[in-house]
Amino acid sequence: MSHRVGGQPPVPRDIAIGPRDLAARVDDALAVQAHAFGLTDEEIGVRRHIVLRHFATPGARALGATTATGRLVGFVYGLPNQRSYWWSTVVAPYLRAGGHEGWLDDSFVITELHVHPSHQKLGIGRALITTITDGVVEPRSILSAIDAETPARGLYRDLGYCDLARPVHFPSARSPYVVMGARLPLRRG
Numbered sequence: 001m002s003h004r005v006g007g008q009p010p011v012p013r014d015i016a017i018g019p020r021d022l023a024a025r026v027d028d029a030l031a032v033q034a035h036a037f038g039l040t041d042e043e044i045g046v047r048r049h050i051v052l053r054h055f056a057t058p059g060a061r062a063l064g065a066t067t068a069t070g071r072l073v074g075f076v077y078g079l080p081n082q083r084s085y086w087w088s089t090v091v092a093p094y095l096r097a098g099g100h101e102g103w104l105d106d107s108f109v110i111t112e113l114h115v116h117p118s119h120q121k122l123g124i125g126r127a128l129i130t131t132i133t134d135g136v137v138e139p140r141s142i143l144s145a146i147d148a149e150t151p152a153r154g155l156y157r158d159l160g161y162c163d164l165a166r167p168v169h170f171p172s173a174r175s176p177y178v179v180m181g182a183r184l185p186l187r188r189g
Helices: 026-037 041-055 085-099 125-136 152-157
Strands: 016-019 061-066 072-080 105-116 140-146 161-168 175-181
Touching: 016 125, 026 041, 026 072, 026 105, 041 061, 061 125, 072 125, 085 140, 085 161, 085 175, 105 125, 125 152, 140 152
Parallel strands: 105 140
Antiparallel strands: 016 061, 061 072, 072 105, 140 175, 161 175
């Protein structure tokens, strides 16, 4: 069985989507990300510090998807963008080159969105991103994703995100990325 979350397409009935203290569950969140994104132990260690710093940022919001037993199977977090943030300083020249630098202002950045592979393609990622962006005051949202035709890119396009800059190269990233943006509220399918 499945149920709807805030008017979204159904997600499995045993999955609860809602606010979570991901700082207290950072290792659970990073385990989901490691499985979904293929992170090494070294990358997990580096990201742990980054994630904890993000969670301490004013305006940061986090949602989790948990099973009936409390197992975290997906999460999303983000924050109102500031041009002084590291991510913004990296993507600004790429956005500027395409005439899209204004997207760095009045935007809510989806910093991370991951669903454990065993729970993908069940509507969980869609419910997480639409629920978190429905609760923000910013009129638009931006994010970066691997610049490849992945299910995540398909989801983002379906929600109304469009490519703003590509290819974007982050220091130490293995693959090029794309910066995408969407007006809020996100499109419902």
